[in-house]
Amino acid sequence: MSKEGYQIAFSALPQYKVDGDQFCGLASALLMTGSSTIQTLFQEDLSEIIVRAENGYIIVSNAGRLVIVCAGTIIETLMKTVKVMRIAAKNLNKIFEGR
Secondary structure, three states, X not given: OEOOOOOOOOOOOOOOOXXXXXXXXXXXXXXXXXXXXXXXXXXXXXXXXXXXXXXXXXXXXXXXXXXXXEEEOOHHHHHHHHHHHHHHXXXXXXXXXXX
């Protein structure tokens, strides 16, 4: 999604009833709040947001001009997902750098 919350690409497994626009809107709200907080406290850009509940998690990862958002329900996969998201964000940032 864009930093403004516009959905660029979205995919969800069929068994999950997820509204892509709503999901991206919620992720955008997290991003704006997190970015503002990090900028105020540390005067630097936000890298990622990880929000975890008992039965799920959401990860918002800064990829330069874009943002990658991922959610999952299997807590045991959280750290692996974070690692994959970091690599993907770094690669996307390189692709769009200077454009």
